[in-house]
Amino acid sequence: MFERLYVMLMKEFLELRRDRWALFRLVVPLLIQMVVFGYAATFTVSHVATAVLDLDQSQASRELVSHFVATGRFDVVDVAGSQDRITSDIDSGRAVVAVVIHAGFARMLWNGQGAPLQVVVDGTNSNTALIALGYISQIVTQFQASNTIQSLSTRGGAAPLTISITLQPRPWFNEGLNDRWFFIPGVIGTLTLIQVVSLTAFAVVREREVGTLEQIMVSPIRPFEFILGKTVPFFLIGLGDVALVTAVGILWFRIPFVGSPTTMLLGATLFLLAALGLGLLLSTLSRTQQQAFALQFFLVNPLFILSGFAFPIAAMPQALQWFTLINPLRYFLVVIRAVFLKGIGIADLWPQLGAMALLGLAMLTLSILRFRNSLD
Secondary structure: OHHHHHHHHHHHHHHHHHOOOHHHHHHHHHHHHHHHHHHHOOOOOOOEEEEEEEOOOOHHHHHHHHHHHHOOOEEEEEEEOOHHHHHHHHHHOOOOEEEEEOOOHHHHHHOOOOOOEEEEEOOOOHHHHHHHHHHHHHHHHHHHHHHHHHHHHHHOOOOOOOOOOOOOOOOOOOOOOOHHHHHHHHHHHHHHHHHHHHHHHOHHHHHHHHOHHHHHHOOOOOHHHHHHHHHHHHHHHHHHHHHHHHHHHHHOOOOOOOOOHHHHHHHHHHHHHHHHHHHHHHHHHOOOHHHHHHHHHHHHHHHHHOOOOOOOHHHOOHHHHHHHHHOHHHHHHHHHHHHHHHOOOHHHHHHHHHHHHHHHHHHHHHHHHHHHHHHO
């Protein structure tokens, strides 16, 4: 058995060695995607084009506008003179946010009355709109608090007796709330899945297309040994990919790695087995490389969307939440983020590790059975 398996492995490695573009295809696109996703995948919104209509023209209104500019989140692109100009800015896309300060704003603010502030947001991009509204709420709250203190000190009056509750948020594991710390580990898992499934999805079907599958099958090699020979090289390549993109995340993007490398290695191993099983299953279901590519495209995109990479699983419909249970990427993202940021060990991650082990075993077994049936 070991001699036959050794010959099969040597065949796969020789094919990779003779392919001059193999190293390029396995490394360079992965690094490019890692860098692009690392910078592009973010929920942070900066330099939002903002139009301002100041009908009060007071020191307080100008101070409020300066608060918006000082954060770096908003760029004032137009100081409008009328409501019609504000409407034109939003309709034309010149501005995403419009802030309207009505006349009497300062007077009502200093008198302790409610000072209305109108905010118009282009809801075409709902994600940007919601994030911008969150920033605006924080800025206005800080402005109101600072002006309340100034008003009391100026008038020399005592503050009314009230019960004050002050919230002091303290984020754990990501004190700066840097969303890149959340996205980069997810990018590592996603790119690894795409790379491994792409390689293995063409493994068997390529042998069938070039006519070497029949030659291999008339040899003493067994279906299990054939599948294992196809799996081991891509497994080693997958481990190398995980190590490569993890190094880029740590050294280039400065993502902290506080966990155990052993836990990371175990999680990556189980995830790769599940991904290899999935790719081999697609390969056995396809007759041509075009079919394999179509099946891969059809399957990988839903796995990415239903993994919790960017969209919370808890917010999905119940039927889709059940479907995510057979998605190995879902479990690996939990493992890799926990290892990177929390330093959690195997004892706390055994549900995710066990789920990936079961999925890998099931998919590899199904691939072997499917391959046997395709030979009959």
